[in-house]
Amino acid sequence: MSEAVTSSVLELDGVTKRYDGETAVEDLDLTVEEGEFMTLLGPSGCGKTTTLRLIAGLEKPDEGRVNISGEVVACDDGCRKPECRDVGLVFQEFALFPHMTVEENVEFGLNGHAEDRVDEMLELVGLEGHREKNPENLSGGQRQRVALARSLAPEPEVLLLDEPFSNLDVGLRVRMREEVRRIVKEAGVTTITVTHDQEEALSISDRVGVMNDGRLEQIGKPEDVFQTPESRFVADFLGHASFVSGYVSDEGVETPLGTVDFDYVEGLTEAYTGVDVDLLVRPDDATALPAEGDPDGTIIHRRYDGPSFTYRVELSNGDTVHCMHNHVDSFEVGDEVQVRLELDHPLAWYPAEETA
């Protein structure tokens, strides 16, 4: 590879890791820019932790290499030790030293003469008043702040967070993820988190990379990955996905819910006329209305989500669509309805799947 001309802090280049012949991470390319907050999102077992361990130097790649600040720190014939990399790592369980105070925990990664830095870190995470406490006397959110302060204290180039919010209660989880983003942005550190929680990934990240089975399926801004998933896997993983089948005419896509104009189908044109496609319709893209005349379908499931109700409608062709309604509960299971597509952005589409 030639010398980097970008401001990227971290680069993974064709990284593959196998355990006993089973591939955990496969041919992974990833570039993270300075100061960026990136999240790797994917189901359990897809290789997220392994990726972080490869970056931290706790695992050695079988193929490919890892660059930090333009220097190769790991490749298949050599590997710099974790303590010699400019990387901070926060584990899911925070791994604080129970017999040390907050202050001593934060000081741990620093080589002496560090009082100013400890003060700075405790202020950054808002724990100045708790410096003498032991971790057992702290709340979950406070423990997480200590873990964060400890890993930020030595000023790493890259901060890695493995499922950082999964041990926290729901309400705290939402507050802490915003707080963590504020803290790392203020510290200016390049950060990679991993999670299986799509809402978390979408809400705090500059970019999201979706992983499946050891591979990176798609990477991009949260809104782009959500609105225009490049695969059905990504579409499904990022939120309730319904697929409405249709075929392309010279007007648009003809579906059981009417014609969807080309303007509202991402990148589709007349050139595809005659092709069978599936449109991605998310719950907020569809509304159920009382049937007039010929109904589009029947409500087969009703779910109360708190702020909204979601109805699952089975269409005459067997497709199902989720319709999300705010506040008002309008239907029961068995009701016949019309379904209206709320087209305020182009829908993603996929070539129709063969039905066996």
Ligand SMILES: Nc1ncnc2c1ncn2[C@@H]1O[C@H](COP(=O)(O)OP(=O)(O)O)[C@@H](O)[C@H]1O
């Ligand atoms: N030390 C290990 N030895 C053997 N297999 C492992 C080891 N670590 C992870 N794996 C396997 O590699 C795959 C990816 O694991 P992991 O990176 O932990 O996934 P995730 O963090 O996304 O849940 C899984 O199939 C897992 O069983």
Ligand SMILES: [Mg+2]
């Ligand atoms: Mg994991």
